[in-house]
Amino acid sequence: MREDPVNRRRFTTGTMLFCLLSNLSVLAARAMPQVEGVTDIDPHKAFGSKNAPITMEIFSDFQCPACKTLFTSTNRQLMDNYVSTGKVYLIHRDFPLPMHAYSRIAARYARAAAQIGKYEPVEQVLFQNQEKWEQTGDVDGTVATVLSAAEMTKVRALVKGGTLDAGIDKDSALGQIYRVSQTPTTVFHSKGQTYPFAGVMTYDMLKQFLDQLLSQK
């Protein structure tokens, strides 16, 4: 019986397509950081080693005074002593509260800055100048003080593009799953367990807690 060339071509094309799609999905999975129990990680807003024994997700609002307190009292030492040393994988999540008029705008600018690798300086300037820009709404001017003209152009384009809200909404939805009702809320993941904590903590408190978690067998 003679072979049907049309069917053979269809079979070959289908097989090649299947292999291509499989490889693409594997590559896509590898591109997203995978941490046990944690989903939808934006690599631009995550710091440290994803193999760290503890993962910290911080849900915060740039216009929230308590979030500013948490940032100013813990961030630098946390990054130096735990994130850089591979003990903690830190993920920043946006949870803009409805009563803060400019928090979503601030979150957009921070996300845009994250995409060009400038998340940390923008986060710092937003929190440090919170009292000023929450009165005037001038988030753009505040961010512009720490970015170059070229960087600001890229950030503004990203903010105007309207694609950043999807990420903010994903973070907010994740916060609903964790039952986040106030900011800041820090969710600790360690050894398969999840511990959400609402409120501000001093660095000493955080250090004691992290050390205890690390010493658990």
Added chain:
Amino acid sequence: MMQSSPLNARRAIIWIGRLVLGGIFVYAGFSKLLLPNAHLWPMFMLKFSVSMNIASFAQQVESYKIISPEASQLVAHALPFVEIVLGLLLLIGWRLRIWATAITVIMAGFLAAVTRAYLLHMDINCGCFGVPEKLTGMTVVRDSAFTALALLMTVFAFREAREPHPWSAPEKV
């Protein structure tokens, strides 16, 4: 001859005051220590939960801008325990006049603070119980009602102490 019955309006108000205010004070104290973070086990989880809850309460006290940050820390560490003890003493009814007076003074202080914050249009949390609760006009109304109940309970407790129970044995001559 008219005699006051064992159960009259004064004694009813004293009972209601003891139950309501005693219960609320105990709940307020425990909620400040155990809410919103209530990880109870293992022990270091409980310690961290309580520390964070007290830290949040200290922030809420400080947000009233009446006392210094250091004094806010002191109040935050002491007040929950004071509330629990006073509430229990009120429920038990031991030395009622003393603890009813103390609770009335504390409630008057709370009422003054929330009224001031409300009149100044301060956008803050009440800090009354562990969970975040916006300070509104209803907070002032609620605290006014509790303060009035505390005051009535205290006044009636003093009056009851001056008048002997109608069924008590007469004094020997």
